[in-house]
Amino acid sequence: MVLKALIFDVDGTLAETETLHLKAMNASFAAEGLKIRWHAALYRQLLQIPGGRNRLRRFLGETLSARDPGALDRLAGELHAGKDRTYRRLLASGALDLRPGVRRLIGEARSVGVRLAIATATSRSNVEALLRNTFGAGALDWFEVVCTVEDAPTRKPAPDAYLEVLSRLDLPGDACLALEDSGAGVGAAAAAGIPVVVTQNQFTEDDAFDDAIAVLSDLGDPDRPYEAIRVPPTGRYPHVDVAQLRHWHMLALQDRAARTAEHAVSADTRAPAPRLAG
Ligand code: XBP
Ligand code: MG
Numbered sequence: 481m482v483l484k485a486l487i488f489d490v491d492g493t494l495a496e497t498e499t500l501h502l503k504a505m506n507a508s509f510a511a512e513g514l515k516i517r518w519h520a521a522l523y524r525q526l527l528q529i530p531g532g533r534n535r536l537r538r539f540l541g542e543t544l545s546a547r548d549p550g551a552l553d554r555l556a557g558e559l560h561a562g563k564d565r566t567y568r569r570l571l572a573s574g575a576l577d578l579r580p581g582v583r584r585l586i587g588e589a590r591s592v593g594v595r596l597a598i599a600t601a602t603s604r605s606n607v608e609a610l611l612r613n614t615f616g617a618g619a620l621d622w623f624e625v626v627c628t629v630e631d632a633p634t635r636k637p638a639p640d641a642y643l644e645v646l647s648r649l650d651l652p653g654d655a656c657l658a659l660e661d662s663g664a665g666v667g668a669a670a671a672a673g674i675p676v677v678v679t680q681n682q683f684t685e686d687d688a689f690d691d692a693i694a695v696l697s698d699l700g701d702p703d704r705p706y707e708a709i710r711v712p713p714t715g716r717y718p719h720v721d722v723a724q725l726r727h728w729h730m731l732a733l734q735d736r737a738a739r740t741a742e743h744a745v746s747a748d749t750r751a752p753a754p755r756l757a758g
Contacts, residue, residue: 483722483729484655486589487645487674488623490600490607492661495576495614498523498683500567501532508562512555516543524683530601530635530664533560564606571613578614579679581699581706581720586615588722590622597625597645599658599668601635604628625649637667642674654736657729663687675732677725680709693732696720 491497502523509516518526518539529535537556544552570576589596600607607628611619620626625648632641646653653673660666660676662684669676670691678695680687689695693712700706700719708716712731717724 481652481654481733483594483657483726484651485595485597485624485649485657486585486725487597487599487642487656487658487669488586489658489660489662489665490598490610491602492681492684493579493659493665493679494582495578495610496681497567497576497610498527498681500570500576501563504563504566504570505532505536505559507566508559511562512559514559520682524686527662527683528664530637531629532563532602533557536560536563564603567606568609571609574613576610576614579681579698580704581701583615584701585699585720585722586622592722594722595649595651596623597627597649597656598623599627599632599641599645601629601641604630635664636662637664637671639668639671642669642672646672646674654733657725660692663689666692675729675736677720677728678709679706693728 488494491501502518502520505523506517509518526535526539529538533556536559537552540547540552540556541549544555547555586596598607604626607626608620615622625645627641627644627648629635632638632644634640642653642658646656649656654675656674658665658669658674658676660669660678661681664687666676666678666687666689676692678689678692679698680689680695689710692710695709696711697707697709702719705718706720712728715724715727715731717727
């Protein structure tokens with residue numbers, strides 16, 4: 481099976497958005513007159529809870545436990561909406577660029593006919609704002625499928641977003657490759673049968689990436705190679721391009737086939753000896 485499509489995660493993979501979500505969250509606390517401020521180490525822990533609003537509601541429940549649950553639900557909703565407005569305003573002011581190599585790899589994939597898709601746990605309006613303010617107007621159309629929380633409400637590590645993308649691309653998991661930054665994202669893609677490459681960041685570097693083919697600092701660029709955290713022993717390119725991804729994808733499928741064969745052999749040796757007739 482050859483590589484036909486790349487499926488990109490958004491937050492933390494296309495750009496270091498979590499620093500902006502965090503900044504916007506703290507601005508939202510301040511705008512509501514709350515003294516709460518999240519620092520990076522706390523945010524890193526909170527990111528283990530899927531979804532911005534859910535993690536906020538959980539935090540408020542523990543911090544403002546004397547308040548009525550209904551009031552906390554409303555407060556979480558207002559704070560989250562305020563966070564998103566500020567996040568998109570910051571994006572519009574040019575506060576964030578793409579991670580190294582992202583623009584180059586997506587441009588190359590488009591020019592050689594590798595299909596593109598997005599699988600994210602954030603909202604469609606956040607994705608549109610990020611693409612418009614980094615790649616530029618019209619970039620949304622480069623992605624054949626854009627699956628957001630509105631399309632797959634059960635967030636990663638559930639495989640739902642990836643399964644939805646595969647169904648809309650009409651491709652099996654082993655014809656695709658996912659690019660992710662978090663343990664939850666790797667879990668989601670792997671559960672959908674899609675090989676994954678990780679570009680980690682300050683919020684995810686302690687996550688478990690056991691199911692990933694390769695773990696890197698970023699995609700790198702010709703004048704600035706990526707740092708290899710864990711990569712296959714053969715065929716390493718200094719920066720990630722389509723040829724590198726095709727190579728890693730092939731190794732991942734070979735590894736999967738070898739494991740399936742090994743599993744079949746061990747199941748066979750465990751089976752009882754066939755009875756002979758007579
Ligand atoms: C990452 C997330 C999101 C963001 C915040 O999504 O977990 O919840 O932290 O976005 P992904 P919201 O990596 O799948 O793109 O506040 O919109 O949830
Ligand atoms: Mg992510």
